[in-house]
Amino acid sequence: MVQLSVCKLCKALSEKSIFTKSRFLDSLSLYVKGGSGGNGQPKYGGLGGRGGNVVCKVKAGASLESVKKQFKGVRITAASGDNSLVHRLAGRNGEDKILELPVGITAYADGGTKLGELNTEEDSIIIAHGGAGGNAQNGWLGRKGEELAVRLELKLIADIGLVGFPNAGKSTFLKAISRARPKIASYPFTTIKPNVGVITFDDFRKMSVADLPGLIEGAHRNLGMGHQFLRHVERTKLIAMIVDVNGFQLGLKHPKRSCVETVLLLNKELELYKMNLLEKPIILLVNKMDVEGAQEIYDGIRDTLHNLKDHIHKYPEEFQPEKVIKFQSILPISAKTNSTDVNDAKLKIRSILDLLAEEEQEMVDRELELVKKLKSSLREHQGEMII
Numbered sequence: 001m002v003q004l005s006v007c008k009l010c011k012a013l014s015e016k017s018i019f020t021k022s023r024f025l026d027s028l029s030l031y032v033k034g035g036s037g038g039n040g041q042p043k044y045g046g047l048g049g050r051g052g053n054v055v056c057k058v059k060a061g062a063s064l065e066s067v068k069k070q071f072k073g074v075r076i077t078a079a080s081g082d083n084s085l086v087h088r089l090a091g092r093n094g095e096d097k098i099l100e101l102p103v104g105i106t107a108y109a110d111g112g113t114k115l116g117e118l119n120t121e122e123d124s125i126i127i128a129h130g131g132a133g134g135n136a137q138n139g140w141l142g143r144k145g146e147e148l149a150v151r152l153e154l155k156l157i158a159d160i161g162l163v164g165f166p167n168a169g170k171s172t173f174l175k176a177i178s179r180a181r182p183k184i185a186s187y188p189f190t191t192i193k194p195n196v197g198v199i200t201f202d203d204f205r206k207m208s209v210a211d212l213p214g215l216i217e218g219a220h221r222n223l224g225m226g227h228q229f230l231r232h233v234e235r236t237k238l239i240a241m242i243v244d245v246n247g248f249q250l251g252l253k254h255p256k257r258s259c260v261e262t263v264l265l266l267n268k269e270l271e272l273y274k275m276n277l278l279e280k281p282i283i284l285l286v287n288k289m290d291v292e293g294a295q296e297i298y299d300g301i302r303d304t305l306h307n308l309k310d311h312i313h314k315y316p317e318e319f320q321p322e323k324v325i326k327f328q329s330i331l332p333i334s335a336k337t338n339s340t341d342v343n344d345a346k347l348k349i350r351s352i353l354d355l356l357a358e359e360e361q362e363m364v365d366r367e368l369e370l371v372k373k374l375k376s377s378l379r380e381h382q383g384e385m386i387i
């Protein structure tokens with residue numbers, strides 16, 4: 001039995017090392033260059049064509065892997081504009097070079113300046129502008145295109161992010177609430193890349209859920225898989241923290257952490273990544289309630305979980321986050337048996353997201369109303385001035 005768990009742990013660790021070679025690409029650096037402008041014709045006033053731009057566009061099914069494979073480290077250059085010719089005075093513009101990418105990409109220039117984001121299917125970003133064609137202002141000589149190193153970062157766009165230690169049951173929960181079929185196993189780090197599932201409700205309302213690889217204590221020091229996947233919760237509207245009611249132990253050499261300790265440690269890892277993650281609504285799912293003795297454990301910690309701040313002083317400093325999470329909801333569940341409490345969790349998530357959507361809509365309506373009022377008072381004011 002012991003041998004078996006050692007084998008499983010070895011397998012987990014070897015999967016981890018495969019992972020560190022990054023099978024899931026969520027960041028890619030490229031060298032890009034806009035096309036040069038064509039030369040003009042001073043004698044006849046002919047204009048050189050503009051150089052093509054390098055453009056990022058959304059394409060369903062595209063990935064950073066496909067861009068990497070396509071360009072394999074070469075400089076990506078858009079076409080140059082044509083020179084002005086006697087029989088074609090306006091030189092043709094150079095063709096744009098299009099990089100097809102998934103939704104969720106942010107492009108940064110070398111120094112960290114943000115160039116733009118692809119948040120919807122219609123979005124596009126020019127990451128390198130083509131040079132102007134030759135004309136009277138530039139001495140009829142076409143300009144060179146922009147040339148720069150660019151980093152593309154992918155942040156999954158999901159409504160809900162599942163966060164927890166390995167083995168807590170994140171993938172099992174995702175499977176229970178959506179049609180996603182993530183890999184599930186009883187050893188840590190089964191999930192080595194984020195999985196996204198979609199929950200569809202009876203009234204066709206849809207919500208997407210991202211199951212992220214497990215965090216471990218010390219993720220901020222890059223232990224385990226580190227913090228790198230937390231970037232995917234930055235854009236989620238709600239965080240669902242999942243913990244095992246029995247707590248967590250990474251391996252025999254590691255200390256056993258109780259359920260409350262894992263909650264505090266996760267709280268700490270989230271704030272050490274970015275404090276503002278804690279401003280999002282967060283719910284707590286206490287999983288594996290079907291296991292014998294779970295109800296007794298839960299009854300003993302229920303009050304502590306609901307009033308974490310009041311109990312924090314009982315824990316050593318290494319468990320104490322700066323800002324203690326006040327959960328919007330705490331739900332004991334059994335993801336594996338997919339019992340009614342899983343459905344309750346699903347409905348709770350929906351009610352929080354619906355409320356957020358309503359609040360957002362109210363804010364938009366208020367802003368529109370304000371703009372309307374400002375416009376009408378401006379018109380009145382202009383009318384008075386004319387009279």
Ligand SMILES: Nc1nc2c(ncn2[C@@H]2O[C@H](COP(=O)(O)OP(=O)(O)OP(=O)(O)O)[C@@H](O)[C@H]2O)c(=O)[nH]1
Nearest residue numbers: 166167168169170171172186189190191214335336
């Ligand atoms: N008894 C019981 N076991 C569960 C429950 N949920 C998950 N498990 C088991 O716990 C183990 C880990 O489940 P996963 O869903 O893979 O956990 P995870 O959090 O995605 O794990 P990582 O991918 O390592 O981060 C599996 O053996 C599951 O069958 C539950 O509600 N009850």
